[in-house]
Amino acid sequence: MQFDFTELEPESRYRLLTNFIGPRPIALVTTRSSAGQNNAAPMSFFNVFSHDPPILILGVQPRLSGEEKDTIVNIRRTGEFVVNMVDMAISQQMLVCGLGFDSEVDELEMAGLEAMQCNQIDANYVASAPCALECRVERLIEFPRRVLVLGEVVHMHVRRDCLDAEGRYVNPGVYQPIARLHADNYITSDRQFVLEPPSITDFIKSRRD
């Protein structure tokens, strides 16, 4: 089947893009409200795009009412946010944070997630998250119905058991983030495998043989 995106309505674009571009990692984004409360919301329009500078991107759409979500209201005001990565252990809590609570509700408290003060920004991160990345807004790219948030990572918390003994590389037996597929379907990273490229000389030789 062919789909002309220049003709498609937004609902079909959303369905096709999110059904086929995945798994998408999930950022549980924590921010500080104007009243000083925690706000938390999951975002799967999310990924890392650069390490030098270290840039993450979030795509935040308005609510159906057209109002901006608390996450973007807080990010605009403070210029700061945290990306907490999500594993199976906090998957249900992540879903609770995604419910449409009123702005004054502390979703971390609602979900039963312990909050810890960040090192370099004025926000809290999720204590039990396998890792959390403190970010400052690098720039906002505004579209009529979407804001792309480019965040520069200024600090990272990694739970000790998610790293190897030397504290350098990830421990894949422990760090198994979940990711979003289509609709309410998710996947966890518990079937990891090694895929090593052949050497270019061996590859060229094998084509000759």
Ligand SMILES: Cc1cc2nc3c(=O)[nH]c(=O)nc-3n(C[C@H](O)[C@H](O)[C@H](O)COP(=O)(O)O)c2cc1C
């Ligand atoms: C797994 C998951 C991924 C989501 N991804 C996004 C996203 O990328 N962008 C977005 O605007 N909303 C996304 N949402 C919906 C928001 O989390 C939801 O609207 C939330 O209530 C917003 O909260 P806030 O008003 O506190 O920011 C997602 C929800 C879930 C459960």
